[in-house]
Amino acid sequence: MLNELQKRLLNDYQRDFPLSSQPYRDIAAELGVAEAEVLTALQYLIDQGYISRVGPVIAPNRVGSSALVAMRVPPERLQQVAEWISRFPEVNHNYEREHHYNLWFVLIASDRQHLQAVLDEIEKQTAVPAMQLPMLTDYGIDLGFELDWNDGSV
Amino acid sequence: MEITDLDRKIIQATQAGLPLTRHPYRTIAAQLGVSAERVMQRMTAMLEAGVIRRIGAVPNHYRLGYHYNGMTVWDVEDVQVNGMGERIGKLSFVSHCYQRPRHLPEWPYNLFAMVHGRTEAEVAVQIQQIASLLGEHSRGHEVLYSSRILKKTGLRIEK
Structure with a gap:
């Protein structure tokens, strides 16, 4: 169960984190609490896994090159192929999904050539075609995600 | 906007999150050998240019019950x-x-x-x-x- 301060930090500070010399103090002033309380509450939220971090969210494809990739892996090979692919540092968000395209991951590389080289290697080693789905347009305004506390599950 | 070498380093240094210290930008700046003002200035520029979409708490949907x-x-x-x-x-x-x-x-x-x-x-x-x-x-x-x-x-x- 989260307390009021933790909930407010989680819900109201997904964006507009202050770019000031003491941002946690500024947040504390806005919320009428001490800076140390804000730091403790954020540490708790991170330790408990409610937030993954407090920091910048980078827009896709603005730094380096990335693509969503889908593969149709024979079910009996899925575990092995997934583990092998996950070893690449360029691979991120590797998910098994309930679909005939059953393996989905994001590739992030320094540039387009490097991205293609990793994909070529994956296709060669797995003998499974990799369907590339790079982002063409981003419609997300990404204001963060509004949490609904009403059912009391958190 | 052209992303500078310093911008890349700032992104890299903050991708796991800002430190939970009283002066987080100063902590990052010290690692990179620049001033806290410079870090804040570049992050402001990247935010305005849309390279940084937002700065804040990044919720973990799954942990919050969104299974x-x-x-x-x-x-x-x-x-x-x-x-x-x-x-x-x-x-x-x-x-x-x-x-x-x-x-x-x-x-x-x-x-x-x-x-x-x-x-x-x-x-x-x-x-x-x-x-x-x-x-x-x-x-x-x-x-x-x-x-x-x-x-x-x-x-x-x-x-």
């Missing part, structure tokens, strides 16, 4: 995709909304929207809302639930 994360994919008429994408991207339960290329014939879907709910029924209502919004502009859709997270890390860029 049903569906990747909804839609086959939307090309002339409608931008207009519809803008509207779907604004829905409160949609965290990401992207246009992606089709791969015909096996993959006809060009619009992706990630939805998050606490129950399967809640997600079903969300999908119905998107379907109503698209109406006849959608020629078909599927929802792909993740059955297993095999790897999840934040943004990585090369050192």
